[in-house]
Amino acid sequence: MTEPTGSGAAAEAASLGEFSRRAGEFLDSAIPANWSELEPAELIPVAREFQAALYDAGFAGITWPAEYGGQGATAAHEQAFREQAAGHDLPTGPFVIGLGMCGPTLVDLGTDRQRERYVRPLLRGEEIWCQLFSEPDAGSDVASLRTKAVRDGEDWIVTGQKVWTSGARHADFGALLARTDPDVPKHAGLTMFIVDMRAPGVAVRPLRDMTGRSPFNEVHFDQVRLPADAVLGEVGAGWRAAVTMLGHERVSLGGATRRRDEPLGAANLARLARENGTAAVPQVRAELAGLHAAERALELFSVRLRQEAESGTPPGARGSVGKLGGAMLLWQALHAAGEIAGTDAVAWEPGDEAAEELAVAINAVPASSIAGGTNNVQRNIIGERILGLPKEPQVDRDVPFRDLRVGTQRETT
Numbered sequence: 059m060t061e062p063t064g065s066g067a068a069a070e071a072a073s074l075g076e077f078s079r080r081a082g083e084f085l086d087s088a089i090p091a092n093w094s095e096l097e098p099a100e101l102i103p104v105a106r107e108f109q110a111a112l113y114d115a116g117f118a119g120i121t122w123p124a125e126y127g128g129q130g131a132t133a134a135h136e137q138a139f140r141e142q143a144a145g146h147d148l149p150t151g152p153f154v155i156g157l158g159m160c161g162p163t164l165v166d167l168g169t170d171r172q173r174e175r176y177v178r179p180l181l182r183g184e185e186i187w188c189q190l191f192s193e194p195d196a197g198s199d200v201a202s203l204r205t206k207a208v209r210d211g212e213d214w215i216v217t218g219q220k221v222w223t224s225g226a227r228h229a230d231f232g233a234l235l236a237r238t239d240p241d242v243p244k245h246a247g248l249t250m251f252i253v254d255m256r257a258p259g260v261a262v263r264p265l266r267d268m269t270g271r272s273p274f275n276e277v278h279f280d281q282v283r284l285p286a287d288a289v290l291g292e293v294g295a296g297w298r299a300a301v302t303m304l305g306h307e308r309v310s311l312g313g314a315t316r317r318r319d320e321p322l323g324a325a326n327l328a329r330l331a332r333e334n335g336t337a338a339v340p341q342v343r344a345e346l347a348g349l350h351a352a353e354r355a356l357e358l359f360s361v362r363l364r365q366e367a368e369s370g371t372p373p374g375a376r377g378s379v380g381k382l383g384g385a386m387l388l389w390q391a392l393h394a395a396g397e398i399a400g401t402d403a404v405a406w407e408p409g410d411e412a413a414e415e416l417a418v419a420i421n422a423v424p425a426s427s428i429a430g431g432t433n434n435v436q437r438n439i440i441g442e443r444i445l446g447l448p449k450e451p452q453v454d455r456d457v458p459f460r461d462l463r464v465g466t467q468r469e470t471t
């Protein structure tokens with residue numbers, strides 16, 4: 059067994075090789091058996107326990123500041139852990155949004171009290187977070203959202219609706235973007251809040267996707283009261299907070315660790331091709347080689363982004379390259395899977411778990427081009443901010459939100 063550290067000191071002192079060995083040993087022994095067969099509600103306690111074990115062993119928040127419970131270690135340590143983790147299937151799904159998006163935003167923009175209060179419990183798996191940005195009429199154009207937060211003395215009263223909120227059903231807290239001033243242009247009148255998802259007036263309704271699962275939800279806010287210290291960042295600076303979080307989101311989605319045996323990975327598809335006798339087909343070989351090269355390029359790109367961030371160059375718009383690359387890779391894999399598995403890619407014999415896993419992964423591919431900002435939106439960001447192409451026309455940039463008549467905005471407040 060590994061020695062618990064719970065602080066940055068041990069990870070810092072450990073050599074990379076020793077750190078990697080410890081990580082491998084921990085993962086070999088600590089992952090609960092058969093967790094992937096659990097229903098979402100059953101998975102939550104198991105995932106919390108595993109995240110706590112990760113924390114105790116010194117593998118949660120590897121590069122996060124030690125003062126808030128992170129390990130304060132280097133991007134190389136993070137990479138060493140990821141390489142070990144790629145050989146395993148980890149029950150960490152419920153924490154993807156908290157650890158990839160909300161936590162880093164709290165570290166960047168939170169007050170000392172907020173960092174103290176929220177970061178460590180998040181790293182220890184005690185609290186699950188969700189991201190409350192999208193609305194029925196404000197997805198790509200996040201800044202046109204209508205959920206409003208109105209001052210009531212020191213407090214705020216929130217009313218409105220969010221949609222596609224991943225994991226909201228099991229979340230303890232949410233990072234909510236709401237309109238606090240309809241009299242200024244749409245980007246200027248937003249504020250980000252930390253919402254207790256169990257507060258009176260918050261209602262969560264699950265939505266089902268085409269894989270048959272319910273990964274996301276509608277969330278309704280009916281006169282939800284938030285205290286003054288629920289504001290994350292500054293009042294009216296919600297757009298800056300949103301851009302910060304979206305930046306973390308793109309890097310985390312684009313640079314997510316890929317399991318070595320994941321169903322749509324080149325290694326698994328090559329195994330399938332060998333098994334079903336298609337490995338010698340030139341088209342299949344070309345698809346597999348291309349897929350392997352793309353996987354490797356994306357992996358090295360995200361390593362590079364993390365190393366540069368460590369030495370002071372934030373990813374900025376390059377996060378969109380990783381996000382777009384990750385989604386395009388999945389479509390490439392889907393195409394290869396179709397060549398290799400044929401009808402087996404969409405139908406399977408009862409009890410054939412590998413085939414079922416492949417079909418479910420295939421059904422989930424389209425969502426990757428939408429969640430976290432669509433492929434076209436990433437292309438716009440890359441075009442404008444990396445390639446210096448002309449900006450999209452923005453006719454509503456300077457118009458007070460109250461006067462806009464875009465989308466389905468028919469009310470004024």
Ligand SMILES: Cc1cc2nc3c(=O)[nH]c(=O)nc-3n(C[C@H](O)[C@H](O)[C@H](O)COP(=O)(O)OP(=O)(O)OC[C@H]3O[C@@H](n4cnc5c(N)ncnc54)[C@H](O)[C@@H]3O)c2cc1C
Binds near residue numbers: 189191195199434435
């Ligand atoms: C699996 C999944 C999980 C999600 N989880 C969350 C979550 O946890 N929290 C959350 O807040 N949201 C979440 N979302 C919502 C997601 O961020 C939005 O669906 C996404 O931003 C697109 O918004 P939309 O669906 O309103 O589509 P729209 O914005 O209506 O876009 C429709 C189409 O128009 C294109 N388009 C729109 N604007 C432009 C433009 N300017 N230039 C070129 N093309 C454009 C888009 O690319 C797309 O093809 C999730 C979505 C999915 C699918």
